[in-house]
Amino acid sequence: MSTLANARDVLRLMAHLQRDVTVTDVAAELGLPKSSVSRTLSMMAEYGFLDRDPLTRAYRPGGLIMEASYHFRASRGTVSLLEEEAARLVADTGYTGYVDVLDGAESLVLHMRIGTVGALQAYTPAGTRAPAYASSMGRALLARLDDAQVMRLVDARLEQATGTAPRTRKDLVATLARIRVDGWDVSRGEWVPNVGGISAAVLDNDTGQVFGIGIALPAPELRDETTERFGRAVREAAARVGKRIGDPYWLRFVADEG
Known part of the structure; x- marks a missing residue:
């Protein structure tokens, strides 16, 4: 494996572990091999990609990485x-x-971006609000909170749920647990x-705000195979952003493809 590939894997490991790492x-x-790892880490430190703690001898992201991250954010x-x-x-x-x-x-x-196929396109413009428990978008957002936070937010409106939306707090908690997995x-x-969503x-750790991303489509088109395929596509889109902004959930996330 090349030194560049090793360096990539080291940075990915740091992002996953979210701590300093040793050889x-x-x-x-x-x-x-430790000898290969030692050479890679030393070289990364020499070129500013890593810094080494003089006491623990562990490595952390260096000034070059931190500066690039700052300018990007x-x-x-x-x-x-x-x-x-x-x-x-x-x-x-x-x-x-x-x-x-x-x-x-x-x-x-x-933000809304109109689709390009089919006669029926969902149209819910910027500024539109909905109870978070009542849609895939809202529940994906709620799933990023802990259950205690969620329970402080939801109220009697949960009883107004329609379709397959959770109708009790117990059902909502179970649904959010599945979303987190x-x-x-x-x-x-x-x-x-008649409108489905994924x-x-x-x-965003800097602001504490939770943002969602998704697609809307005619509910009858949510067949098993398309639902799974689109679900993975939406998840991958969120994961790409999450990893770039340092979202701990996405840095640690491991997909179960079974």
């Missing part, structure tokens, strides 16, 4: 990254794409009749 850590996690906000991924989803699927934010107990549309959620004609979410 022993890297060798064990990546299955590489300063010029590219979370919403703009999600809008780019929404555009990609629309191009790939043909269906309308959305970016939302969790605002209290509601999902708020920030899968990384995405699906809805079928719940808040908007969504995922990211957490």
Whole structure:
């Protein structure tokens, strides 16, 4: 394996572990000889990609990495990254794409991009609100909170759920637990009749805000094979943004493809 590939794997490991790493850590996690790991880490430190703690002898991201990250975050906000991924989803699927934010107990549309295929396209413009429990987008957003936070947000409106939306707090908690495992959620004609949705979410650690990304399509078109395929596409879009902004959930996420 090349030195460049090893360096890539070291940085990925640091992002996953979210702590300083030693030669022993890297060798064990990546299955590489300590001698090879030691050379790679030393070279990365020499060129500014890593810094080494003089006491613990562990490595952390160096000044070059931190500076590049700072300039990237300063010029590219979370919403703009999600809008780019929404555009990609629309191009790939043909269906309308959305970016939302969790605002209290509601999902708020920030950005909508109209799809390109089919006579029926969902149209929910920016500024539209909906109870978070009542759609895939809202539940994906809620899933990024812990259950105690969610229970403080939801109220008697949960009883107004339609379609397959959770109707009790117990059902909602179970649904959110599944979303946290899968990384995405699906809805079928719940808040908007005959319209389905597939969504995922990211957490911006700098602001504490939770943002969602997803697509909307005619509910009858959500067959098993298309639902799974689109679910993975939406999840991958969220994961790309999550990893770029340092979202711990996506840095640690391991997809169960079974």
